[in-house]
Amino acid sequence: MSSYLTGKGKRRYKRSLESLNDGEDAASPVEDGSLEETVDLGDDRTSKEEQDTGDLRLLARQNYLSRREIQKIEALRKDLLLLEEDVKKYGWEALTQRERDDIALKRELVELFEKKESDPEVGFKLQDDYIDGKGKIDVGRKRQALSNRDDYFQKRKTPKQQVWEERQLQKAIREEGTDEIAVPDSDKYEFVFDNDAAVEFTQEEEDDILPEKDAEYENLLAEKLEIEENRVRSLQETRKLLPVYQYRDDLLRAIRENQILIIVGETGSGKTTQLPQYLVEDGYTEAGKLQIAVTQPRRVAATSVASRVADEMNVVLGNEVGYSIRFEDKTNGKTILKYMTDGMLLREVLVDPELKKYSCVMIDEAHERTLATDILLGLLKDILLHRKDLKLLVSSATMNAAKFSHFFNGCPIFNVPGRRYPVDIHYTLQPEANYLQAAISTIFQIHTSQPLPGDILVFLTGQEEIESARQKIEEIAGKVSSSIAPMILAPIYANLPQEQQELIFLKTPSNSRKIVLATNIAETSLTIDGIKFVIDPGYVKENSFVPSTGMTQLVTVPCSRASVDQRAGRAGRVGPGKCYRLFTKWSYYNELELMPKPEILRTNLSSVVLLLLSLGISDLINFPMLDKPSISSLTSSLEDLYLLGALNSKGKITRLGRIMCEFPCEPQFAKVIHTSATHDQCKGVLEECVDTVAMLHEAMSLFAGQKEQSSEFLGEVSSDHMLYLQIYQEWRDYNYSRAWCRDHKLQYKTLCRVRNIRNQLWNCAEKLGLVAMNEIAKRQEVDVAEKLPIKLTKCFIAGFPTNIAQLGTTGYRTVGKKSTSGLNVYVHPSSILNKQLRDSARKPSKYVLYQTLMLTSREFMRDCIPIYDDAWLLEMIPQVFKRKAR
Numbered sequence: 001m002s003s004y005l006t007g008k009g010k011r012r013y014k015r016s017l018e019s020l021n022d023g024e025d026a027a028s029p030v031e032d033g034s035l036e037e038t039v040d041l042g043d044d045r046t047s048k049e050e051q052d053t054g055d056l057r058l059l060a061r062q063n064y065l066s067r068r069e070i071q072k073i074e075a076l077r078k079d080l081l082l083l084e085e086d087v088k089k090y091g092w093e094a095l096t097q098r099e100r101d102d103i104a105l106k107r108e109l110v111e112l113f114e115k116k117e118s119d120p121e122v123g124f125k126l127q128d129d130y131i132d133g134k135g136k137i138d139v140g141r142k143r144q145a146l147s148n149r150d151d152y153f154q155k156r157k158t159p160k161q162q163v164w165e166e167r168q169l170q171k172a173i174r175e176e177g178t179d180e181i182a183v184p185d186s187d188k189y190e191f192v193f194d195n196d197a198a199v200e201f202t203q204e205e206e207d208d209i210l211p212e213k214d215a216e217y218e219n220l221l222a223e224k225l226e227i228e229e230n231r232v233r234s235l236q237e238t239r240k241l242l243p244v245y246q247y248r249d250d251l252l253r254a255i256r257e258n259q260i261l262i263i264v265g266e267t268g269s270g271k272t273t274q275l276p277q278y279l280v281e282d283g284y285t286e287a288g289k290l291q292i293a294v295t296q297p298r299r300v301a302a303t304s305v306a307s308r309v310a311d312e313m314n315v316v317l318g319n320e321v322g323y324s325i326r327f328e329d330k331t332n333g334k335t336i337l338k339y340m341t342d343g344m345l346l347r348e349v350l351v352d353p354e355l356k357k358y359s360c361v362m363i364d365e366a367h368e369r370t371l372a373t374d375i376l377l378g379l380l381k382d383i384l385l386h387r388k389d390l391k392l393l394v395s396s397a398t399m400n401a402a403k404f405s406h407f408f409n410g411c412p413i414f415n416v417p418g419r420r421y422p423v424d425i426h427y428t429l430q431p432e433a434n435y436l437q438a439a440i441s442t443i444f445q446i447h448t449s450q451p452l453p454g455d456i457l458v459f460l461t462g463q464e465e466i467e468s469a470r471q472k473i474e475e476i477a478g479k480v481s482s483s484i485a486p487m488i489l490a491p492i493y494a495n496l497p498q499e500q501q502e503l504i505f506l507k508t509p510s511n512s513r514k515i516v517l518a519t520n521i522a523e524t525s526l527t528i529d530g531i532k533f534v535i536d537p538g539y540v541k542e543n544s545f546v547p548s549t550g551m552t553q554l555v556t557v558p559c560s561r562a563s564v565d566q567r568a569g570r571a572g573r574v575g576p577g578k579c580y581r582l583f584t585k586w587s588y589y590n591e592l593e594l595m596p597k598p599e600i601l602r603t604n605l606s607s608v609v610l611l612l613l614s615l616g617i618s619d620l621i622n623f624p625m626l627d628k629p630s631i632s633s634l635t636s637s638l639e640d641l642y643l644l645g646a647l648n649s650k651g652k653i654t655r656l657g658r659i660m661c662e663f664p665c666e667p668q669f670a671k672v673i674h675t676s677a678t679h680d681q682c683k684g685v686l687e688e689c690v691d692t693v694a695m696l697h698e699a700m701s702l703f704a705g706q707k708e709q710s711s712e713f714l715g716e717v718s719s720d721h722m723l724y725l726q727i728y729q730e731w732r733d734y735n736y737s738r739a740w741c742r743d744h745k746l747q748y749k750t751l752c753r754v755r756n757i758r759n760q761l762w763n764c765a766e767k768l769g770l771v772a773m774n775e776i777a778k779r780q781e782v783d784v785a786e787k788l789p790i791k792l793t794k795c796f797i798a799g800f801p802t803n804i805a806q807l808g809t810t811g812y813r814t815v816g817k818k819s820t821s822g823l824n825v826y827v828h829p830s831s832i833l834n835k836q837l838r839d840s841a842r843k844p845s846k847y848v849l850y851q852t853l854m855l856t857s858r859e860f861m862r863d864c865i866p867i868y869d870d871a872w873l874l875e876m877i878p879q880v881f882k883r884k885a886r
Contacts, residue, residue, distance in 0.1 A: 292360045
């Protein structure tokens with residue numbers, strides 16, 4: 001018969017057969033010899049038989065989808081059955097959040113399908129009664145079934161109330177075509193209003209349109225409301241249990257009677273979170289006109305404490321309670337209680353020298369003696385003379401209170417006695433030769449002898465020790481796992497990815513013990529619930545700056561007694577605890593210093609000196625400080641600022657120096673940014689310099705793995721700075737993707753901080769007019785991309801004139817400092833330049849610029865740029881290299 005078909009008819013006939021044979025059980029729509037009845041021999045596409053063929057295809061597809069839906073649900077039921085067995089075996093609390101969500105979703109899908117099967121009105125089921133006894137498809141029956149389906153769905157759109165009214169109306173109409181109601185003897189009566197037949201109405205709030213859904217929603221709201229009320233009630237009850245609550249009235253009375261008050265209390269007494277709230281309740285904010293500032297030495301502490309206090313006050317973080325840290329400000333016009341780092345309050349003094357918007361300033365954790373804290377205390381001592389209404393509270397867990405009181409002319413000291421829970425201190429009988437091995441042994445000793453629950457916090461000095469201890473603990477636990485309870489290892493250090501850092505805050509499963517391996521970040525900045533045991537080797541890594549060489553030394557030194565006591569307090573936050581110190585009691589009282597060495601005696605003072613000079617304080621030696629820095633440190637800082645152009649020959653701050661103060665970064669980085677927009681040989685690379693400077697601020701915590709492995713996708717790069725620049729530009733081109741960071745082993749949270757830093761630096765440059773100057777230079781420049789590495793190198797030479805090393809017979813040697821001897825230095829193994837030096841076919845550069853010089857096992861240069869042309873040095877920093885030539 002196919003010979004009678006035209007070309008188009010053949011194609012339609014072929015497609016019809018393929019469509020009808022698509023399903024597994026699809027019956028043949030026609031028998032041999034009946035094609036003349038069902039196939040159009042012409043080109044008429046709207047024929048009756050062709051419409052039937054299309055309907056058959058739709059019908060076959062619906063049958064296939066129905067069968068596949070049943071198969072999918074059966075597979076889902078089997079999968080859910082296995083998951084339910086795991087829930088019974090391990091318990092719901094042992095599952096991860098992702099596994100819980102998966103089980104809940106599958107339960108909901110199975111429940112919906114069962115509801116669909118039990119309720120005939122949920123969905124329309126196809127009928128197979130249009131297949132006749134011979135296996136043929138009766139087109140008439142089929143069309144009737146489809147018509148019934150369409151009628152069903154059309155009828156479902158009409159509300160039930162309307163259908164009922166239409167039916168009642170049809171019964172009452174006298175005859176078709178009229179709307180007269182058939183009432184017997186209706187012509188004998190007039191209109192009558194019967195109160196019994198009046199229509200009843202309800203108020204809007206009483207009208208329950210969807211009783212089942214409303215009840216379910218209301219139950220959910222009531223459940224969440226009850227949980228929130230219990231949480232708030234628990235917070236308020238916990239506040240009353242803190243030791244500081246007993247002295248609330250005495251504290252407020254002492255603050256009202258004294259302008260300056262030293263507050264000393266044990267760890268966990270509630271000074272940081274409760275005292276600022278007491279001040280708000282006592283009216284120190286004056287209906288929002290004034291604020292209370294609380295400083296913290298670390299960014300993590302400022303953000304976490306602000307979040308906790310906002311929760312206790314039942315307000316949104318960022319409104320009444322907020323925080324301000326470097327490159328992040330979460331406050332607004334409603335903020336009355338402001339947590340911040342001490343460095344941020346120090347920068348506010350630049351804008352408001354008398355801190356007029358604050359009624360009270362609280363310096364918390366003063367025992368850590370950061371550089372910004374010491375400078376801030378000196379400035380506040382002068383401000384308090386002019387502002388008699390300003391209150392100053394100096395608070396800490398452990399500190400030399402008498403020294404602070406003497407500094408502030410004998411101000412009173414308020415002691416908050418008692419810790420929330422007692423802590424038993426245990427010492428070793430003799431000194432330990434290997435404290436890392438002793439810490440691991442103590443962990444298993446506690447785990448096998450002390451009852452559950454009760455987590456362990458171990459203080460170690462750095463990432464290398466933490467990873468080494470973690471590996472050894474896992475090896476030992478793997479061999480004895482059958483005889484001990486499960487152990488959950490949770491490390492915490494600066495370079496750890498954010499997702500892994502959050503594991504320390506998760507609730508420990510029952511019949512398990514969590515082992516937290518932490519640096520000194522857990523001393524004051526973090527509060528970990530469930531800690532009952534603390535293991536303290538008594539050591540810490542400390543940065544120390546050497547002014548003569550410009551080198552930062554990272555060395556392991558014994559802790560101070562104040563830090564050791566602070567660590568022990570971590571065991572008494574949630575219940576009675578124990579602290580195991582891996583040193584003798586004699587060492588505690590005779591070898592450990594009372595307080596840690598102040599940062600002002602062991603750091604670079606360039607930024608502080610420039611800040612003080614910008615405030616008009618030129619007599620640096622007589623500036624009030626708790627501990628005076630050495631004359632050599634001040635001299636070295638003044639020399640560095642003079643080489644940068646921030647000071648003139650008479651030691652006065654220049655216009656460039658004041659511009660540097662506007663940037664929220666070190667003066668050297670500010671000079672790099674300024675040079676990229678103003679210097680004739682460097683114009684047009686402001687954006688690239690800002691990106692690189694922002695990356696350098698977070699370079700230490702940027703890579704989740706090895707630096708070389710994370711940067712392989714970029715190919716060959718000339719320096720660490722170009723590597724950082726290309727990483728940021730690639731991330732920006734991929735729309736700041738989290739998946740992109742994960743694929744290239746980069747920390748997403750760190751790059752987000754880099755983006756915030758970059759935006760603030762760019763806004764500052766725009767405010768100073770540098771962006772407009774850069775745009776003019778870019779329009780005049782040609783081949784900017786080719787000259788970018790050279791211009792970027794020149795900008796950093798101008799910003800870091802003393803960070804230059806020259807290649808000699810024995811390696812690189814520093815030449816930037818005034819000392820003629822110099823120092824033998826080595827490229828850090830993680831630097832891109834180190835890989836180039838291993839390439840024997842490539843000639844090393846004569847000069848190298850480094851960002852930091854650090855002493856660990858050797859004197860290493862970190863983040864290096866090769867300088868291939870000596871003329872760049874004479875061009876950018878003639879004040880240094882002309883002097884060297886002489």
